[in-house]
Amino acid sequence: MTDHGGPPGTGPANWGQPAELVLDATGTVMTCTRSVPELLGGSAGELRGRELKSFLEDPAAWAGLAEKAEHGRRSSGLVVLRRAGGGRLDVDVNVFALTGGGEARFLVWLVPAVGAELEDELGMRVALTGGGVLTSSPRAQQRLDLLHAAAVRVGGSLDVARNAEELVDLLVPVFADLGAVDLTEEVLAGEEPGELTADTSLRRVAVAAGEGLWPEEVYGLGERFPVGDVEREHLRRKAVGIMPDLGGLRRAAARDPRRSRLTLPEAATSFLILPLRARGTVLGAVPLWRNGDRVPFDRGDAALAEEIGSRLALGLDNARRYTRERRTAEALQRSLLPPPVVRLSAAETAGMYAPASTAAGTGGSWYDVIRLSGVRAAFVAGKVAGHGVNAAGAMGRLRSAVQTLADLDPPPDELLSHLDDLVTRIGEDEGHRAASAVDFLHGATCLYATYDPVTGRCHIASAGHPAPIVVRKRNRTADDVELHPGPPLGRGTEPFEPAELLLEPGDVLAFHSGPLTAMTRNTERDLERTRESALSAAETDRPLRDVGHHLLARLREHDREEDLALLLARVDRVPPEHTAFWQLPADPSLVAHARALASGQLADWDLQELGFATELIISELVTNAVRHAGGPVGLRLIKDHRLVCEVSDPSQSQPYLRRARLSDEGGRGLFLIAQLARRWGSRYTPGGKTIWTEQTAEGP
Template structure:
């Protein structure tokens, strides 16, 4: 092996490792490591359920050892163990009280004391093991402290890189002089680890040097590299490899500079390679080096590293799974949101989604921009309860419901009333499901606003949601819109009260999802940055997408407990000469006059090619209004990317299209309108209803 610079495997010997037991509150064995049966005698199955004090020559010593133990503190002492098969052995005992509230109550380590002779079989094993495994007591205690520190510090974070940093900071310089952690790209991305090959890409995610800087001749922090066949073989084998003498490795590295950068710092005198495996897959490796005249790595060091590495591997895999869950929730969340930048005649918008610092806060915030009839637009922002994919799925259902209701074009307060009824009914129909899926909709908040660029009117209503920030373009002063929010969705106890604003070109509205709970310092900081972004966007021609991009970068400077959705809208107006309005009495003879008015206006706008179809549409709609609704009849044209025709009347009876039979004298008017227009529909107004159509203008 040394001819090609390979590693020496540790074999199967485990004697000399600290014997580790997990006990319940009564002191009974729940689980134990491999050295325990060798030390106490019998099998692991026979030991399980027995109280540890039954092995003590003086059972009262157990009470002394556990007296005064607190979470994170250690109680130590010396005791005499009676082996199940006969014989006695002096041991150093360390007892730790565990946190977490589970059945496990104590973590116990047993280390044979120096000079103790085990009778019968145990004594022979000690003699065969030799002094290289059972070190002195200033060394056994050091290993015990290292294992305890690993139990407390390693693997507890849900951040992959943080777990790796904790390990090297723990091992260097106490256990090694140089250390690094190399992980596959799949682990870092939260994906399932694939098959490890010689070309598999690894990244060095953590390094530590006992003295000075990290050596430049080996791969540095953040570098990517691939492993060779020899290293792949060792990692896939799964056992710790040690090289007390690096002469063979130096000869091999002289022929292969890549291997030198991978495994051979100039100052190194011995090397240990710790594979990181979890659930049968290779996650990466931990290379460790000792330098100078320090004692080379031995099999006892390998056993200790393997014990610590197993904790890290499990922690890394848990962090990887957590990363995958979080990224899945974020990806689902983003896929359900509209494009970040939307440009309409009514407004230019920029949406921003800032995920939470943890998966527990991701998945509930959302925004939307909905194009309404008559070149109007709706702005929506909200937040649902819950977390992860459940909250993201509930958000998608809520957003779809809002879009469906918006297509009917009701006022904001009426839309929220319908949405509240819908959430209440969903909760009743799905009451048998888990609260995590149903509760996401119940108690959700939503703010709905409509803006008309012809009049500048903005109507806003809220279901448990805080109001937007408005910045006037002429002075760039940011104010909070004062609302009287109704209850969150699903409450169904109070009506929703709308608020009206008059906006001018260049004014900016900034909507934010806000917290479901009380305001925090993080939330206040986010809102202040939102105000700064809105002030930057107001009254300028600077693209709103650029402002949103910079705002997102600032929002990502700090972690937040809950995700945040922001929507900025810089409003505009339709030029006055792009609209025309007439009010006509309910006189059938004026239908021809209405056609003449429309034809002349289209000619003035240079839209003669739309004249024939538009005259037919106006003729049908005005005739229906005069015949079925009475007067006065309002007629409005809006020139935009599409030509909008609107006919208003005082009746609130909604029209519907039907297929007329051959024997019917009427009933074909709306069918004709639908064939001539790109889109058509009807909406209620305070004084009746408005039927509208849209026709493409030019190439739009």
């Protein structure tokens, strides 16, 4: 093969070569093709980090070009460049807005306004061959058209496969009869490209055939294959290779059939391979073939292919980094969410997370299921105000705060008030930092609901979050819960108003993250599908896991601008015969009676093995209530897959665990309870407090 490192010459002779830059949102140069330093003067390193407007005779011209590009996806005009080494240059500029998020915001294409009399000279120079200049104006014009089309079509997407498809669709059949794009697995996964070895695998991600179908004798779309020794060495040299005659390659392939599958379509007569490289690493390659009596590839073709390939490589590298950013955000988001399926006494739940189509929409939505005391459960849904990795981290921070507050077991409206205070305090403490948590938490929404399977009562409060859907199993109706959401978190100007529902076994609640702003058609479609799935879950005994899988598959049928978190909960009831309640006066002599009541109930439930520990727990808790709180004292036992013991009194003074000294006469009761029970705690009630313990059938 013949290596070709690019068109010869530097300086003004190359000013006609299209120059391309990628800018961020501020108009600062992130990267550029090698023709840019020749155009502007200076080196590539000196250009990076500078604003493009600093090179313009009229710096204000950039603002108009950028604004027009953002609204119409493209703008163009004539500007005057001030070269770093001195002098002025009239330049035609085209600005394209890059969609899909990430730091790269603009693609800028610069071509000196050399005048009509020089355009043909430029076209012929671009069409240089190994021995001189082609005099075919149509061919030169065709190559200029390809360069222009490449600037418009190639590299602007943040989807790796889409960039590859755009390239082969552009080159075939105008430039080649067959074309493909082969990329390393690291690029496709969004990872940093590794060292190129003979065992490096490439995957064919795009193909195009000028006539008919893609030939079966060479690797097809989606196939994976090792790069091979010869190709590896050529790619490592990072130079375009051309083979005008395939006779020698066919003779070599007779000794190595694998090479025929790699590079030899039956109809091909010449071959060009273009390495795709960015930031010093190889991303893959573009193999191109010409068939029949078509003019073989030459050095001019190699120069043109390299110029176009540089655009693709730049776009692929941006897409690769974007893919990595998106997958990182999604992975972090999923790791911070609870398991998709949770089975509690209170409900069967299934959670779903549907990421956004771009990294710019991923990282804000979440849900949670929290086991509370007394076989109760909390259901949570929320959405933070930003996206990306930082938003996912802020979401995890908010979820941890909710879990911590839920452990104190306050009513939903009170919990949201504490959460609102927390977000406000974070804003005061961290508001001076750049990209601080307050940027994502301020304005976040959260809905918190508690459900008691003993009474069937569900209490809900919302901080700026849309109400859940409730589906009644008895009459097969689906309605939004009547709820008056309070302000989003950090904007507390009014109290949060709770709502109460009475649920029956089999009723379904559907919580969703919802949009932070106005509803869109896509959001309405997602919610309608959620409503349909909730109805299906209430009408049948189909496991929620299966319902959730089906719903998630439907949600993934369409792209979405924002991620979506959903939680389905099919509630249940604890049978009345599995609970027992007694109310006792504050009389120390009744402590023994309380033990006897509990012992008899455990015998009825066939839980005698828990009798000794339960009697000790009740004795300590009832004695403390009688001594320190007065009466009446409530005693409740709940039989579940664990035994729950609750003692209530009219005092809101909370107990705490401490280690008693040898000289102390008391202070050992809670320490004893902590040894006998698997879990224990205390929660406030409207009339005082309740201390609870949990034991399993196997003991602590």
